[in-house]
Amino acid sequence: xxxxxxxxxxxxxxxxxxxxxxxxxxxxxxxxxxxxxxxxxxxxxxxxxxxxxxxxxxxxxxxxxxxxxxxxxxxxxxxxxxxxxxxxxxxxxxxxxxxxxxxxxxxxxxxxxxxxxxxxxxxxxxxxxxxxxxxxxxxxxxxxxxxxxxxxxxxxxxxxxxxxxxxxx
Amino acid sequence: xxxxxxxxxxxxxxxxxxxxxxxxxxxxxxxxxxxxxxxxxxxxxxxxxxxxxxxxxxxxxxxxxxxxxxxxxxxxxxxxxxxxxxxxxxxxxxxxxxxxxxxxxxxxxxxxxxxxxxxxxxxxxxxxxxxxxxxxxxxxxxxxxxxxxxxxxxxxxxxxxxxxxxxxxxxxxxxxxxxxxxxxxxxxxxxxxxxxxxxxxxxxxxxxxxxxxxxxxxxxxxxxxxxxxxxxxxxxxxxxxxxxxxxxxxxxxxxxxxxxxxxxxxxxxxxxxxxxxxxxxxxxxxxxxxxxxxxxxxxxxxxxxxxxxxxxxxxxxxxxxxxxxxxxxxxxxxxxxxxxxxxxxxxxxxxxxxxxxxxxxxxxxxxxxxxxxxxxxxxxxxxxxxxxxxxxxxxxxxxxxxxxxxxxxxxxxxxxxxxxxxxxxxxxxxxxxxxxxxxxxxxxxxxxxxxxxxxxxxxxxxxxxxxxxxxxxxxxxxxxxxxxxxxxxxxxxxxxxxxxxxxxxxxxxxxxxxxxxxxxxxxxxxxxxxxxxxxxxxxxxxxxxxxxxxxxxxxxxxxxxxxxxxxxxxxxxxxxxxxxxxxxxxxxxxxxxxxxxxxxxxxxxxxxxxxxxxxxxxxxxxxxxxxxxxxxxxxxxxxxxxxxxxxxxxxxxxxxxxxxxxxxxxxxxxxxxxxxxxxxxxxxxxxxxxxxxxxxxxxxxxxxxxxxxxxxxxxxxxxxxxxxxxxxxxxxxxxxxxxxxxxxxxxxxxxxxxxxxxxxxxxxxxxxxx
Numbered sequence: 001x002x003x004x005x006x007x008x009x010x011x012x013x014x015x016x017x018x019x020x021x022x023x024x025x026x027x028x029x030x031x032x033x034x035x036x037x038x039x040x041x042x043x044x045x046x047x048x049x050x051x052x053x054x055x056x057x058x059x060x061x062x063x064x065x066x067x068x069x070x071x072x073x074x075x076x077x078x079x080x081x082x083x084x085x086x087x088x089x090x091x092x093x094x095x096x097x098x099x100x101x102x103x104x105x106x107x108x109x110x111x112x113x114x115x116x117x118x119x120x121x122x123x124x125x126x127x128x129x130x131x132x133x134x135x136x137x138x139x140x141x142x143x144x145x146x147x148x149x150x151x152x153x154x155x156x157x158x159x160x161x162x163x164x165x166x167x168x169x
Numbered sequence: 170x171x172x173x174x175x176x177x178x179x180x181x182x183x184x185x186x187x188x189x190x191x192x193x194x195x196x197x198x199x200x201x202x203x204x205x206x207x208x209x210x211x212x213x214x215x216x217x218x219x220x221x222x223x224x225x226x227x228x229x230x231x232x233x234x235x236x237x238x239x240x241x242x243x244x245x246x247x248x249x250x251x252x253x254x255x256x257x258x259x260x261x262x263x264x265x266x267x268x269x270x271x272x273x274x275x276x277x278x279x280x281x282x283x284x285x286x287x288x289x290x291x292x293x294x295x296x297x298x299x300x301x302x303x304x305x306x307x308x309x310x311x312x313x314x315x316x317x318x319x320x321x322x323x324x325x326x327x328x329x330x331x332x333x334x335x336x337x338x339x340x341x342x343x344x345x346x347x348x349x350x351x352x353x354x355x356x357x358x359x360x361x362x363x364x365x366x367x368x369x370x371x372x373x374x375x376x377x378x379x380x381x382x383x384x385x386x387x388x389x390x391x392x393x394x395x396x397x398x399x400x401x402x403x404x405x406x407x408x409x410x411x412x413x414x415x416x417x418x419x420x421x422x423x424x425x426x427x428x429x430x431x432x433x434x435x436x437x438x439x440x441x442x443x444x445x446x447x448x449x450x451x452x453x454x455x456x457x458x459x460x461x462x463x464x465x466x467x468x469x470x471x472x473x474x475x476x477x478x479x480x481x482x483x484x485x486x487x488x489x490x491x492x493x494x495x496x497x498x499x500x501x502x503x504x505x506x507x508x509x510x511x512x513x514x515x516x517x518x519x520x521x522x523x524x525x526x527x528x529x530x531x532x533x534x535x536x537x538x539x540x541x542x543x544x545x546x547x548x549x550x551x552x553x554x555x556x557x558x559x560x561x562x563x564x565x566x567x568x569x570x571x572x573x574x575x576x577x578x579x580x581x582x583x584x585x586x587x588x589x590x591x592x593x594x595x596x597x598x599x600x601x602x603x604x605x606x607x608x609x610x611x612x613x614x615x616x617x618x619x620x621x622x623x624x625x626x627x628x629x630x631x632x633x634x635x636x637x638x639x640x641x642x643x644x645x646x647x648x649x650x651x652x653x654x655x656x657x658x659x660x661x662x663x664x665x666x667x668x669x670x671x672x673x674x675x676x677x678x679x680x681x682x683x684x685x686x687x688x689x690x691x692x693x694x695x696x697x698x699x700x701x702x703x704x705x706x707x708x709x710x711x712x713x714x715x716x717x718x719x720x721x722x723x724x725x726x727x728x729x730x731x732x733x734x735x736x737x738x739x740x741x742x743x744x745x746x747x748x749x750x751x752x753x754x755x756x757x758x759x760x761x762x763x764x765x766x767x768x769x770x771x772x773x774x775x776x777x778x779x780x781x782x783x784x785x786x787x788x789x790x791x792x793x794x795x796x797x798x799x800x801x802x803x804x805x806x807x808x809x810x811x812x813x814x815x816x817x818x819x820x821x822x823x824x825x826x827x828x829x830x831x832x833x834x835x836x837x838x839x840x841x842x843x844x845x846x847x848x849x850x851x852x853x854x855x856x857x858x859x860x861x862x863x864x865x866x867x868x869x870x871x872x873x874x875x876x877x878x879x880x881x882x883x884x885x886x887x888x889x890x891x892x893x894x895x896x897x898x899x900x901x902x903x904x905x906x907x908x909x910x911x912x913x914x915x916x917x918x919x920x921x922x923x924x925x926x927x928x929x930x931x932x933x934x935x936x937x938x939x
Contacts, residue, residue, distance in 0.1 A: 022288065036206035037199020039406070041356045042440040046856035049356055077199035090197040094189050097821040100829060101652025102196030103356035103406030109197060125869065132865040135856060137354050137407050138652045139825055140832035141864040142871050 008069045010035070011079025019066035025059075026050045028066035029076060037077035037106040041135065048134030051107035052076045058114035077106035080113065088154035089113060089147070096147035100138035108134050112148045120156055124149060180733045182671025184661050184887045187821035191657040191676050192404065192650075203406050204360045204376045205437050213362075214243055214283040216426055216436040217290035219297045220446060221272035221279055224308065224515040224849030226301035228270050228279070235296035236282055241289030244430055247280045251425060253392035257417040259382055261482035263320075264518065266390060266421045272301070273480035274517050275850045276445035281422045283434060291439065306515040308849045310454050310475040313512035320482040321511040326493050326777040328567045329504030334469025338460025342540055348532045348922045350452035350477065351522055351837040352444055352853075354861050355651075357406020359447060360437040361420035363387075363427035370397045371424050376405045377416035378649050379689035384681045386417040387424040395681075398424070403678035408651030409833070410521030413689045414483055415447045444854035448483060448520030449843065451476040453492070455533045465541045465552035469504035472496055472533055476526075478511050479518035485511050488519075488526035490623050490774070494568055494781065495530035498898075499577050499615040500538070500556040501563040515849055521691060523833065524894045527618060528901075532838075532922060535614055535901050539908055543917045549905065550590065550613050554581065558617070569778040570619075572785065574882045577615055580789045580811050585613060588791040588809035588872075597793070601913050608796050609806070610910025614902040615789045618895040619782030620693055621770050627688040628767035628783075630698035634663060634706040636759040640746030642667065642674040647687020648699035649679045653893055654822035655695040661818055662700045662886060666707035668731035669745050684762075693786070693891035696818060698765060700886035706763030714748060717757045769883070784883045786890050787876075788812035790831065790899035792868075796910040801930025803907055805835065807870035810899055815881040815890030827896040828873055834900025836862045838922045839907070 003018035010033065017032045029035045029052070038061055041049030045060040052061045053075040080087040089109050092098070099105045108131065115122060115130040122130065127148050128141070136144065182188045195201035219236070221228075233245050248255055248269035258264030268277050280297065284290035307313045335341060361375040361383075371391065375383045380400040388398045400420070405412055419436050427434040438446065456473040474492055478485040493507045538556065542549035557577050558564050564572045585591070590613055597609045622628050632646035644663055650656045656676045664671040679687070688698070711731070719726045722738045730737040734745045743751075753759060772779035790810045796803040810831060814823040840860045844852045853859040881888040904922055911918035911932055920932040 020288075030206075034208075035199070036202075039203075039205075039357065040440075041358075042856050044440070044855055044857060047356065047440075077197075081198060086197065093197050094193050097187070097189060097193075097825055099190065099193060099196045099652075100654065100825055101356065101405065101407045102190075102192060102201050103203065105196045106199040128864045128867060128869075132863040135354075135356065135861060135863065137356055137409070137833065137861060138829045140828035140830075141862075141867050142828055142873075143825065145864060145867070 004067045006067060006070050008071065009073045011075055021067055023066045024062050025064040025066050025069055026061040029061060035076050035078050039103050039106065041103065048107045048111060049104055051110040051134065053110060053114060056117065058111055077109050080109060089151040092147040092151040092154070096143045096150065098139060098143040098147035104134060104136040108136065108144055116152050116155055120152060122152060178733050180664055180668055180670050182661055182664050184665040184818055185816065186661065187819060188657065188661065188671060190654050190822065191660060201404065203357055203404060204362060204374050207362065207374055210364055210433040213433045213435060214426065214430060215287040215290045216423060216434055217282050217294040218278045218422065218442065218446065219280040219282065219294045220442070221268060221275055221277040223272055223301045223303055224275045225304040225306035226272050227304065228268070228272060228299060229302050230300040231279065232298035233280060235298065236293045239289065239293035239296055241285040242282055242293045243285065244283040244426065245280060246426060246429065250429070251390060254389040257386050257421050258481055259414040259417065259484060260486065263481045264483065266418060274515050276517055278418065278446065281426060283426050283430060306849050308514060308516065308845060310477045310512040310514065313514050314475050314510055318513040319511050320478045320513045321486050323511065324493065324509045325506065326567055327506040331469040331471050331504040331506040334504035335458055335460035335471065338468040339462050341460050342544060343458040344540065345454065345456050346536045346921050348453050348455065348529050350519065350843045351450035351841050352843065352859055353409045353411030353449065353522060355405065355407030355409060355411055358438045358440055358443040359416060359419045361416065361423040362433060362435040363420065363423040364433040365427050365431055369393065371427060373398060373400045373420050373424055375400050375402055375416050375420040376412055377402050377420065378405070378408045378412045378651060378691060379414070380649065380679050380681050381685065381687045382689065383417050383420045387420055390421045391424055391428045400681045401678050402649050405649065405651040409523045410525065410691065411447065412651065413521040413691050415520055441854045444859070445851055446517065448479060448518045450522035450837065451478060451488060451519040451526065451529065453529045457533065457537050459537050459541065461541055463545065464555050465545050465547055466555045467500065467502060470502055470537065471506045473508045475510045475512050477514050477516065477519060479514055479516045481518040483518045483520050485519065487623055488521065491526035492530040493777065494619060494623065495527035496533045497567055498531040498534045499558060499617045500534060501558050502567055505567050507567065516845065523830065523897050525692065527894065528834070528898050531616070531898050531901060535905065539905055540917055543912055548594065550585070553615065568781060570780045570782060574784055576787050576813060576876070577617065580787055580813065580876060581613065581615055584789045584791060584809060584811040590791055593793065598914065606797065606799050608798055608910040608913050609793065610796065610906040610908065611791065611793045612902045612905035612909050613789060613791045614905055616787060616895050616898045618786045618898065620697065620786055620891045621767055621781060621783045622688065622692045622694060623772065623781045625770055625772055628694065628698065628770060629688065630702040630765050631684045631687060632699060632702035632706045632763040633683050634703065634710060634761055634763070636710055636749055638750050638753045640673060640749045643677060644674050644703065645677045645680065645683040646699040646703050647679065647684040648695045649690040651690070653695065653826060654819060655690065655699065657822060658696045658818040659699050659703045663703050663707045666704055666711060669734050693893035693895065695893065696889065697885050697891055698767070700818070701765035702763040704763065704886060705765055706761045709761035709763065710759065713757050714752055717752050717755060718748065721751065721755065784881060786813060786892065786895040788895055788899055790902040792902035792906040794903065794906040794910055796907060796929060798933040801926035801933060803926065803929060805866070805868040805903060808868040808872065810873045811876060812896055813876040813879045813890060814892050815879045815885065816888040817875060818887060818889045820875065823875065823892045824873060826892045830896030831899045832862050832867065834897040835903045838900055838904040839924050842923050842925050
């Protein structure tokens with residue numbers, strides 16, 4: 001079977017890979033690019049464990065073909081931290097003990113990032129519904145929701161501080 | 170001493186501190202390595218399993234030519250190719266790895282395929298041509314009961330004269346209820362990778378709660394011995410009991426194929442295959458007859474439990490024993506007869522699941538109590554209190570263990586007050602009076618859960634602590650990490666014992682070559698057992714260091730004191746790493762094993778009597794729901810939980826167990842429904858059709874607290890209490906709040922578990938069956 005050559009951007013880096021036409025983006029990330037943060041929980045787009053951003057849009061990478069991502073931008077959990085500096089969502093998940101086994105965590109972080117980019121000040125109820133496509137079997141969700149709520153506040157404060165600095169010149 | 174000075178002297182990450190899960194920083198970075206994430210060795214083959222499509226049949230012909238010819242396929246294996254024992258059953262050897270000509274459930278493994286890629290293996294596995302001669306299939310526990318089809322003999326536990334007590338009681342009730350099963354839905358499916366080593370040895374990475382059992386079963390299957398196989402598990406992506414016995418099947422197939430091919434082999438089950446092929450929580454049919462007085466106090470009770478065990482014994486013996494041990498829950502039953510049938514059905518063999526039969530027993534008695542209350546028109550909480558175990562009287566369980574640590578009244582009184590139960594019940598009554606369609610309901614239910622493996626010999630554990638010359642520590646024990654935080658808690662114990670900061674300790678993968686013969690991480694006993702074993706190992710080293718320092722510095726042992734990361738010897742301060750280096754230089758052993766066996770337990774299974782449990786864990790929950798009686802939909806409005814974790818080793822982790830357990834229990838009782846076709850095929854085998862709770866199902870008002878006075882009366886590890894399983898059963902309050910809403914102060918709703926919207930609607934419109 002002939003492979004398909006694909007050029008794309010993953011977490012800001014230009015990446016090229018050759019994949020089979022039937023391979024999913026999840027297969028490509030895990031098996032070709034060594035990015036195993038996204039997990040296969042169901043393989044049918046129902047659990048959210050494989051969530052990544054595709055051109056800023058939240059997708060289940062098990063439902064996207066590798067060949068589809070030519071020329072597009074992919075963000076995964078591995079790209080969330082800025083070097084050693086954790087993203088506020090990651091920090092708050094740590095602080096709030098918003099994880100147990102950790103398999104759903106990457107998907108939740110990516111989905112929460114997508115939510116906060118769309119809505120910087122979500123209510124608790126908006127968070128609950130926005131994350132309802134991500135299954136967690138361990139935590140009972142409450143700590144996750146609170147962590148996302150707290151991170152939203154951090155991000156708003158960061159934004160404000162940035163604006164202030166800009167205004168000050 | 171100034172407060173700041175005290176703080177400086179306290180180690181970081183000691184016992185009782187809410188430190189994050191040891192892998193949390195890896196989890197949030199996507200860097201935590203689960204079995205499927207391990208870098209694949211050169212030449213790895215991917216495996217897939219060909220499953221039976223029939224529930225009960227003889228295999229007339231198994232034609233695998235098309236499978237072999239499929240692209241990428243390297244090898245195909247059937248039962249005939251197994252060199253050793255074709256069994257992965259943990260207790261009774263009745264669980265074939267690959268079906269040897271007779272299939273006993275739809276989904277049973279018939280053959281295995283090895284191919285170059287995962288996709289190729291899975292595609293090939295579908296190409297087999299199988300001819301079956303179908304046999305009569307037993308598909309539910311009642312049919313099995315009628316036919317006398319059992320995986321193990323039925324058991325009876327009787328105390329007092331239940332028949333006479335029921336006959337003499339002023340009031341009587343009899344009925345039948347059902348409680349559904351549950352899929353574990355660990356987010357990480359079953360997976361194992363077997364890697365050949367020299368001389369035919371195997372190294373097996375298995376996502377398992379019981380590496381030692383996988384080791385033995387793999388060794389027997391490949392015709393070798395335990396010494397030839399090492400099993401390792403750094404972490405699982407959830408277990409919940411589903412990785413106690415079930416991983417053996419996966420690991421055995423991977424191991425057999427690795428032995429045949431001489432290449433590393435990985436078997437990872439796709440979600441649908443996982444749900445079809447592996448066992449679940451047992452569903453039960455429960456008959457009861459109860460005699461009680463006008464206040465609702467039980468005078469005599471009889472239970473008949475018929476459990477769907479599936480096609481083999483698996484752990485069903487101990488699970489059903491635990492059902493018998495927990496159908497008292499928090500209530501004194503003076504005259505009781507419990508009959509337990511372990512029904513053999515042509516469905517997947519059911520297995521351990523958080524609570525291990527206990528939840529179904531508690532479901533039974535809570536159902537009966539609710540029925541009594543609704544018959545008498547009393548508040549169910551009053552009837553519950555009427556029947557609570559006492560202190561000094563009415564305190565002996567049906568299995569003759571005396572309750573020595575009863576905190577039921579304390580917990581329930583405090584929770585009823587903080588949750589404002591009485592006022593809210595009145596407010597709900599008023600609301601319902603003026604709301605014909607939407608009905609609210611509230612319930613408070615208690616939990617008393619026995620801690621220890623009921624099989625006494627399993628209550629033992631080992632640990633290994635190595636101290637290196639730079640002062641860092643390698644910790645290993647027989648427990649496994651499935652997200653519950655066991656590794657973190659045990660490391661906190663070792664940090665405390667050695668008076669060093671937690672970050673100096675490396676927590677390492679469960680490994681059968683480091684700590685042998687470990688019991689499964691199960692029965693909530695992980696911290697109790699492994700914490701104590703690790704404590705014993707750390708204390709040995711500490712003792713050696715004290716003895717050495719006293720000798721070396723020429724002081725009495727009492728003059729040697731451990732402070733944070735250092736030793737104080739008569740005013741002189743020696744940093745920990747310096748002490749360790751000195752000790753090594755002076756030839757002091759810096760490695761130790763630790764061992765622990767739970768004291769005070771003894772139990773005679775023949776008479777169902779003794780002290781099976783070291784102690785009990787207690788808790789209680791109040792749930793409030795709103796039900797739409799025209800659609801059957803229901804929402805959880807508010808939950809208040811008060812749970813006894815003893816003196817918690819790590820409150821953040823324990824709180825996570827309480828919250829997560831509750832929500833998992835709520836799923837079991839309200840949204841998760843396993844359905845089988847009339848041919849015995851499981852039809853709910855993916856998250857599209859099998860609904861575990863999501864974040865949008867959560868109560869908007871969720872108040873969880875630990876009992877502040879919590880402290881284990883028994884000498885457990887730092888007086889903590891086990892917390893893995895007990896909180897699951899707090900969710901019985903959700904089920905009973907729904908019943909309360911449906912009852913609306915009148916009558917007994919015909920609602921059984923799971924209370925799915927469909928079941929609630931049927932009960933609301935009088936279509937439910939009793």
